[in-house]
Every structure is written in C-alpha cells, then in structure tokens.
Amino acid sequence: MAGIYIHVPFCKTRCHYCDFFKSTKVQYRNQFLGQLLKELEERSDFFSKSEKVIHSVYFGGGTPSLLAVEQLEEVLNVIRKEYSLADDTEFTIEVNPDDLDAEYLSGLRSLGFNRISLGIQSFFDEDLKKMGRRHNSIQSRNVIEQTFAAGFENVGIDLIYGLPWSDQEKFLQNLIVMNQYPLKHLSAYHLTIEPNTQFGRDKKRKKLSEIEEEQSEQLFWMLHDEAEKLGFEHYEISNFCRDGLYSRHNTSYWTGKSYLGAGPGAHSFDGIRRFWNKSDLHQYLESGYQSGVSNEILTENDRFNECLMLGLRTRKGIDLEDLKANHFGLMSQFENNIQKWTERGLLQQECGRIFGTRKGWFLIDGIIEDLFEV
Numbered sequence: 074m075a076g077i078y079i080h081v082p083f084c085k086t087r088c089h090y091c092d093f094f095k096s097t098k099v100q101y102r103n104q105f106l107g108q109l110l111k112e113l114e115e116r117s118d119f120f121s122k123s124e125k126v127i128h129s130v131y132f133g134g135g136t137p138s139l140l141a142v143e144q145l146e147e148v149l150n151v152i153r154k155e156y157s158l159a160d161d162t163e164f165t166i167e168v169n170p171d172d173l174d175a176e177y178l179s180g181l182r183s184l185g186f187n188r189i190s191l192g193i194q195s196f197f198d199e200d201l202k203k204m205g206r207r208h209n210s211i212q213s214r215n216v217i218e219q220t221f222a223a224g225f226e227n228v229g230i231d232l233i234y235g236l237p238w239s240d241q242e243k244f245l246q247n248l249i250v251m252n253q254y255p256l257k258h259l260s261a262y263h264l265t266i267e268p269n270t271q272f273g274r275d276k277k278r279k280k281l282s283e284i285e286e287e288q289s290e291q292l293f294w295m296l297h298d299e300a301e302k303l304g305f306e307h308y309e310i311s312n313f314c315r316d317g318l319y320s321r322h323n324t325s326y327w328t329g330k331s332y333l334g335a336g337p338g339a340h341s342f343d344g345i346r347r348f349w350n351k352s353d354l355h356q357y358l359e360s361g362y363q364s365g366v367s368n369e370i371l372t373e374n375d376r377f378n379e380c381l382m383l384g385l386r387t388r389k390g391i392d393l394e395d396l397k398a399n400h401f402g403l404m405s406q407f408e409n410n411i412q413k414w415t416e417r418g419l420l421q422q423e424c425g426r427i428f429g430t431r432k433g434w435f436l437i438d439g440i441i442e443d444l445f446e447v
C-alpha cells in the first residue's frame with residue numbers, strides 16, 4: 074500500500090503547542106506550488122516496480138487548506154499524470170475549521186478527496202483560545218455539518234487531551250459532542266510541551282506544566298473505554314476508527330510500506346533507504362527539494378527498531394513469525410529482552426503476536442526504547 078505525502082508548510086499563525094515544521098509566510102504559496110509540482114514530476118520514478126501502485130495520497134502540514142481549490146487541483150493533476158493510482162485510492166486532506174466554507178468543501182469533493190481530517194482539537198472555546206487556535210467551537214460544529222453536507226463520508230477529527238487547565242469531565246464532554254456526528258476517525262493526542270513553542274516558553278517561566286503521569290494514564294484509559302463504547306476501535310495509541318476505516322496513510326508507515334514525501338521537511342522511504350527533505354522553506358523555494366535531500370540506508374538494527382516502534386504502538390502488536398522472518402539474527406536476544414516485560418504483565422504473547430497489555434500499552438514508548446537494538 075504505497076503512498077504519497079504532500080507537506081504544505083504554511084500556517085496563518087502558530088498554535089501554542091505546535092513544533093511541526095511550518096512557516097507563517099503564506100505569501101510564498103505560489104512559489105511553493107511551483108517547486109512542489111516540479112518535485113513530484115522529477116521524483117516520479119521513486120517507487121520500485123513491486124510498489125508502484127499508490128493507495129493513499131495525503132495532504133498534511135502545516136495547513137493544506139491554505140491552498141486554493143485550483144492549486145490543489147494542479148497538484149492532483151500532476152500526481153494523476155505521473156504516478157499509478159489504484160482505483161480506490163484514499164485522498165485525504167487535513168483542514169482547519171477557520172479556512173472552510175461550503176463552497177471550498179464541495180470544491181475538495183469535486184477534486185476527488187474522499188477523506189477529510191478536521192483539526193478540531195477541542196469543542197471548548199477556553200481550550201481553543203489557550204492553545205492559540207484560530208477557530209471557535211461554533212465554527213467547529215458548523216464545519217463538521219458542512220463537511221457531511223458536501224458529501225464526505227469518511228470524516229475524522231483531531232482532539233488534544235491532557236491540557237493542564239482541563240479535567241476528565243471536560244474531556245468526556247468533548248467525546249459526547251463528537252458523538253453527535255457520524256465520524257469515522259478520531260486522532261487524539263496527549264499534549265506534550267515542546268521547548269520551542271509558546272507553551273515551552275510558558276513552562277520555562279513556570280506559568281504552565283504537564284499534568285501528572287497518573288492523571289495522563291487515567292485520561293488515556295477513559296478515552297479508550299469511552300471511544301470503544303461509542304463504536305470506535307482503538308487501533309493505534311493515538312488513533313481510533315469506526316467500520317474498519319484505519320488511516321491508510323498511517324497504516325503504510327506502521328507496516329513499513331514505501332511512501333514518497335514531497336515538500337520541505339517531508340520524509341520518504343523506498344523500502345531500503347530513508348530520505349528527508351531539508352526543513353528550510355527558503356531553500357526549497359529557491360532550488361526545490363534537490364537543495365537539501367539527505368538519505369541513509371537503514372541498517373538491520375534500524376529496521377528492527379522501527380518495526381518495534383511502529384508495531385508495538387498498534388493494538389494488534391507485532392506478528393512474531395514476520396519479525397523472525399525479517400530479523401532472524403536478532404530474535405534470541407529479543408526473546409530474552411521481552412521476558413521481563415511479560416513477567417511484569419506489561420507485554421503479552423497470544424496467537425503468535427506480541428502486544429502491550431492494558432497496563433503496558435500506556436507505557437509502551439518506554440518499553441520500546443528498552444527493547445531497541447543499538
């Protein structure tokens with residue numbers, strides 16, 4: 074299930090928690106578009122023959138909804154011309170509520186987008202304001218309704234939890250509001266305070282701090298239990314879906330498939346080698362992706378560690394036969410290493426798979442780090 078990822082690196086303003094690569098210089102959109110089209114044309118032989126057919130095209134950012142419908146159409150035209158797309162390709166776009174209206178949404182539908190991810194983050198105005206979001210809760214609700222009215226069926230939202238000024242009850246209210254709509258996907262991220270953000274600076278000045286780990290764990294399991302009650306499958310630590318509609322884009326990362334990432338800061342993987350474009354908008358505008366694309370061949374240990382990192386974050390965990398087939402030489406050490414975690418009841422083996430238990434899944438990042446081969 075190979076995929077294409079387009080990184081649109083513009084945002085009108087910076088949200089207070091966000092350390093993604095982006096620029097507020099939205100006036101460079103046209104110039105960016107020219108270089109992006111060139112990059113997609115020049116890298117059209119990126120995929121090997123066996124992974125030539127693309128099943129997912131994903132516009133992320135930044136804020137893809139800062140591109141006009143006509144600009145998005147130009148990008149899709151090049152992708153359709155230069156790459157082999159499966160008949161049922163999933164075309165996803167991440168959008169922000171403050172950029173949308175009914176006309177824009179129906180424009181997206183007419184371009185062939187069949188999946189949309191709305192950056193809602195919270196249905197409370199207080200949260201949105203404190204996070205530096207540009208929309209309010211009324212816009213959120215209107216936009217969800219307009220999205221369905223435009224004919225989208227596969228609609229997902231993002232929410233953030235673990236906000237220092239909030240509590241469980243308020244987050245539960247977010248899930249109740251969310252359930253008023255027939256959404257197919259939820260990405261729910263715990264707030265992390267990164268140094269290079271407004272929240273990071275607030276933390277340094279002791280105006281803000283993360284919530285206690287115990288509270289985080291309670292919130293995580295409340296989210297899990299409530300979302301499952303509402304018919305969502307919690308299929309990856311931060312992702313939930315209804316009707317088996319996993320995000321194809323993320324799934325291809327988690328299953329080690331090839332993907333091409335275009336735009337400044339975007340990463341690609343061809344099955345052997347990992348590439349990353351330089352996170353520098355100006356260099357990209359001046360000389361395109363060629364100005365700073367780096368690459369490395371993944372070592373056996375890198376590939377093994379990646380497998381653990383991506384696989385153990387999913388609910389189903391890792392197929393041990395697959396792991397053995399691909400990393401035979403590392404298996405006996407791995408089997409020794411997992412013993413302490415299974416004995417402590419944090420990992421479990423069942424039906425040939427290994428995965429985090431209810432106690433262990435919340436702690437999975439630390440466990441994965443311990444299992445890494447260096």
Ligand code: SF4
Pocket residue numbers: 083084086087088091092093095134135136169192
């Ligand atoms: S959270 Fe999204 S909209 Fe906000 S600054 Fe980051 S990329 Fe831009």
